[in-house]
Amino acid sequence: MTAPAIAVRGVEKSYSGVTVLHDIDLDIAPGEVHGLVGENGAGKSTLLKILGGAIRADAGTISFDGEQVSIGSPRDAIAQGVSLISQEGALVPALSVLDNVFLARWSQRGGLIRARTDRKRLAALIEQTGFTVDPGERVDRLAIGVQQQVEILRSLARGARVLALDEPTAVLTEHEKANLLGLIRRLAAGGTTVILVSHFLDEVLSVADRVTVLRDGALVRTGAAAEQTPRQLVRDMVGREIDVLYPDPRPVPEAAPVVLSARGLGRGLVQAVDLDVRAGEILGIAGLVGSGRTETLRLLFGADRGDGVVEVDGVALTRHSPRRSMAAGIALVPESRKEQGLVMVRSVSENVVLSSLPQRRVGPFVRKNAERDAVGTVSKSVDIRAADPGAAIETLSGGNQQKALFAKWLLNKPRVLLIDEPTRGVDVAAKTQIHHLITDLAADGMAVVCVSSEIEELLALSHRVLVLRHGRPVGEYPRGTSREVVVAAAFGDQEGDRP
Ligand SMILES: Nc1ncnc2c1ncn2[C@@H]1O[C@H](COP(=O)(O)OP(=O)(O)OP(=O)(O)O)[C@@H](O)[C@H]1O
Ligand SMILES: [Mg+2]
Incomplete structure (x- = not known):
């Protein structure tokens, strides 16, 4: 049996005495798309940030491909092939798309030749992903949805083996969502392990192989996506049955000015x-x-x-x-x-x-x-x-x-x-x-x-x-x-x- 791409054991995290992650155990297989769901504040981003090296766990261990690793910084995570696309975004606003995608390698030598190969590689990645990004545009001029595409391009350029996406579709419209979900499936088929955090439960169920529910910092359940319904997920997220029907707006009075x-x-x-x-x-x-x-x-x-x-x-x-x-x-x-x-x-x-x-x-x-x-x-x-x-x-x-x-x-x-x-x-x-x-x-x-x-x-x-x-x-x-x-x-x- 192959070792899990990611094995989390006993991970804990507190902020000023409040536990926000409690004794988390989780295995994710290579090439798996793993959905992570939970209410606002359940601890989803915290877990991803630990994997991505943005913060440190207080206790517990993390292994990649069967080997225990110490991830003390985003640099460590990147070196392990883990790429986190966070909710907040992490691009340099005043730089171009091209520069952002190849940011981490600036110090490498090669000047002009490098620039030319970078440009070619970026074009190939854009083609592969089906994104519509202008490599020369400054990222602060781009819509949020497009900025996110730049982050994904950067992860791919770094050859990420694990891609952790924190609510990537929150900023996307229907068409872009469908495109991204398709890309996630293609990447997973190619062996990339993907963790997807999303509040769109239908979407998680449609793209993920397995889903984990977090509630108040604890792992409630992990199960095959094919065996879940959005309703069950919501129940586990909230801890009780709730109605998620939208209210109808009241009709506008005839005489309303x-x-x-x-x-x-x-x-x-x-x-x-x-x-x-x-x-x-x-x-x-x-x-x-x-x-x-x-x-x-x-x-x-x-x-x-x-x-x-x-x-x-x-x-x-x-x-x-x-x-x-x-x-x-x-x-x-x-x-x-x-x-x-x-x-x-x-x-x-x-x-x-x-x-x-x-x-x-x-x-x-x-x-x-x-x-x-x-x-x-x-x-x-x-x-x-x-x-x-x-x-x-x-x-x-x-x-x-x-x-x-x-x-x-x-x-x-x-x-x-x-x-x-x-x-x-x-x-x-x-x-x-x-x-x-x-x-x-x-x-x-x-x-x-x-x-x-x-x-x-x-x-x-x-x-x-x-x-x-x-x-x-x-x-x-x-x-x-x-x-x-x-x-x-x-x-x-x-x-x-x-x-
Ligand atoms: N730097 C911090 N200092 C103090 N508390 C924090 C800090 N970062 C996160 N928390 C707390 O940890 C808990 C979990 O937050 P987290 O961001 O992981 O939730 P989430 O599941 O990603 O929620 P959402 O769906 O709203 O993004 C929250 O109660 C949050 O307020
Ligand atoms: Mg979050």
Whole structure:
């Protein structure tokens, strides 16, 4: 019998006295795709980080191919052929794709010749993976989904034997997801061992050979994927039967006035976007990566300035800026928590309060109390699981960071809520909570515009779905439209598109 590619024995990890991984034993075979699932904060990323050398276990051993190893740093892990694609991303923003892919080998000699062979190798890898990446582009100009592709390319360039992917599909649209899952199967067939962490249980079951469930830092069960159902997995993740049905939004009252209206929005790729959203209405925006969804939200918020006019309650926002928008009652929950939404070294409370500081300029003491109450209420409504609200955001699990990002904007009680990927990285139970939260806010009269790469989510949440393609609106679909119709609109009739 061949030795397991990875053998984890008795691994423990605590942070300031709180055990986050407890006595983990796990064997993963060479060429196996192993799914790892669990609620937000269950310890999935922590386990991957230990394998990837980003952090050290407090106890236990790890063996690769039957040999016990000591992984003290990412460098050690890379030397063992282990490559971790983390939730946070690990690229050098100001460098090109090419430079990032071959980063670790900079010190090697060979200058120009090296550059030429690197370029060839990268082209071959891009071909092999089916990715669409421009090798010369700076990575900070790339969408998150594409940045992740660069990380995968880098792992492959290093000849990784073990690829650990922490929620890789959270940032992908349908088509890219399918492509990545196909790539995972091909890599595994070629002998690469893959560990896949994901909150999309169907996807895990479709691609994994075996699945492990973690709950509160303990391993609940490992089993063959073919013998599991999403429902069983959820039960084991949460520890009880729960309903994961999405709520229906309340119908928009006949007389509900238009709150947010935009005419002729445009900038760069985005052209001629018109929209009206009434009080109590949830408008979904669908489209592929690069279709201009995020850009449309940014234009509505005034984060970027372009053509067209945005009105709130019939009043045009002149000299449109985020400040103006906030004053008019528009809030934006951005796509990337790291870069745009949260100050990672500050605490949950500080982050939640930061966004609402201008309105709260009352005496410092009054403010503290009001703050604490407000933070408590809001954190509770999105169920942020932080042992200590004073802990820095960067110590929270990925899903809890997403919830904090959400909470941050709710204190202002906006009239218009623009949300980009509301449940990215959030577990199935928390996701239903966020859906309830959004539909409740709408039922209270808020106008909501929501972008999501997950078609199911958009169809479940929205009263209407607007589809963008290449930056232009190509159709608007009422609630009840089938997934196929919306996906087809997002892709376009590729043949018919050609003149
Ligand atoms: N640097 C740290 N300091 C303190 N606590 C931490 C730190 N890193 C992680 N934790 C805690 O460890 C626990 C497990 O976190 P982990 O990131 O592994 O969860 P996860 O299963 O990946 O969740 P998610 O699905 O939200 O990504 C959480 O309670 C988290 O707050
Ligand atoms: Mg995680």
